[in-house]
Amino acid sequence: MTMKFRAFLLVCLSCASLSAFAVTDGVRIKDLGRLSGWRENPLVGYGLVTGLAGTGDSAGNKTTRQSISNMLKQFGVNLPPEDVLSRNTAAVIVKASLPAYAQPGDTIDVTVTSLGDARSLVGGSLLLAPLKGPNDRVYVLAQGDLAVGGYSYDMNGSVVQKNHPTVGTIPGGGVVEVGVGVKVVNERQKLTFVLADPDFTTASRIAAAINQSMGRTVAAPRDAAAVEIDAPAEGGARLVDFVARLERLTVHPDNRARVVINERTGTVVSGGDVQISKVSISHGEMKVSIVTDNSVSQPTFVSDTGRGVRTEVVSNSRIDVAESDNRQIDSTGNTVADLVQSLTRIKTNTRDIISILRAVKAAGALHADLVVQ
Structure with a gap:
């Protein structure tokens, strides 16, 4: 197993571990977005x-x-x-x-x-x-x-x-020289929490977590990108304590599965739990090389070299075709990490992994967004 394969496999397995950690402990609402009006x-x-x-x-x-x-x-x-x-x-x-x-x-x-x-x-x-x-x-x-x-x-x-x-x-x-004021409470006395990655399920979970913490209905998802929250009427320090309490709440975000490919550097990053259907992959390659050898033909035993007799350069070309055996794997697992392990066993390099993932996506077996950079 080469260093590239090990590194890619570690990335996938690490993503799987991080995903499991997120499901257990959740993510702070503070890390999922910002309040409307808060900007640089x-x-x-x-x-x-x-x-x-x-x-x-x-x-x-x-x-x-x-x-x-x-x-x-x-x-x-x-x-x-x-x-x-x-x-x-x-x-x-x-x-x-x-x-x-x-x-x-x-x-x-x-x-x-x-x-x-x-x-x-x-x-x-x-x-x-x-x-x-x-x-x-x-x-x-x-x-x-x-x-x-x-x-x-x-x-x-x-x-x-x-x-x-x-x-x-x-x-x-x-x-x-001139300060900047931030208005986070709108004219309807509401706070609007804007998600960094819009998602209907995540917005719904944020609203549910806030309502459960407050013991009453104070938040409602406006759409996939925003959650509206009733602000306390007192404002001031009461508003600061209220927002601080909201930011500490944790939820389980539900983001779309993605596989990111950078063809310039040969980098593939994927969550370990990205789902794929059962798929069969045949992988092989053919190498064609054309080699030209130049040799010099030097006449010998010629007494008179002034009558059209001269040294001649002769080019001899040959074509070599080397075709490796097709290697076929059947991915019986249901995640990208399982597929990578199978590809590693047949010593597939990173560039070929990229091509294979694109082909798997085209075949409809990769259930994730394929992002090519």
């Missing part, structure tokens, strides 16, 4: 990174030169853009996500990406840059030294590079 808010801004060791934007980048000229005017320095040398400066886009309930003075991480033709942002420092939301309002001010995690050096046409040196981060580099 994307922000974006424009800025300049300075202090680069000649790896910034080239002198031909008009955007950077104009930005430097505009910045210097704020400090009383009037310099035309055409007189600016910007090799130690780079124009960048700054982005961040403002979390729910962020308050003024909180710090968040920001990401800085090169906008021009800079070769590297290593050693650079971001100047004060405002980050705006879709409403064009400034929510965060970003500034600080970049952590790139890579490098790029070149000389005389030779380049040495690690990772992507034109993208960096500033941990805690953004200061929240």
Whole structure:
């Protein structure tokens, strides 16, 4: 049994063990979704990174030169853009996500990406840059030294590079100026719990678990993606305690069976309890190789070599056909894990397992969604 087979088998068996664990202990409602209104808010801004060791934007980048000229005017320095040398400066886009309930003075991480033709942002420092939301309002001010995690050096046409040196981060580099309020209770005095993976059965079980815990009917599934819950009229701390109690409840989610295949890497991930019908698989392969041998024909015992007598290159080709015996298995188990064990016994590689699973799905014997990445 090769390492690939063992790894794939362990994945399947581990998924089966995790599935059994989930059935026993359940999953917290908190881990199955979120309350409507709870979200992160994307922000974006424009800025300049300075202090680069000649790896910034080239002198031909008009955007950077104009930005430097505009910045210097704020400090009383009037310099035309055409007189600016910007090799130690780079124009960048700054982005961040403002979390729910962020308050003024909180710090968040920001990401800085090169906008021009800079070769590297290593050693650079971001100047004060405002980050705006879709409403064009400034929510965060970003500034600080970049952590790139890579490098790029070149000389005389030779380049040495690690990772992507034109993208960096500033941990805690953004200061929240305007907080974000979250409204989780709607005008009908209800909370809406949104499932991360919509499912009618799971929504029904969540509502039942909440009603059983509260001792009365306070929750009802609106559809496969949401459960509506009556919020306490008092609000405030009473609402916080109520939501905390809901989040600790556990249910048994009922998700659709899936088999995920990544053909680029040859990876197959499946739950060990994914059902299959009884199926017979015949697997074999034929290898055809064409080999050409070039040899030189050298004339010998010829006294006069100037009358059309010369060395000749002769090509001899042969075709070899090697056809392995067809290997047939009958999967008597009812899960993908059983099928994998059968395929492992006949030493099937991962690429062939992918092809076999697709064929089993096409035959209607695999009772799961086949996700090909």
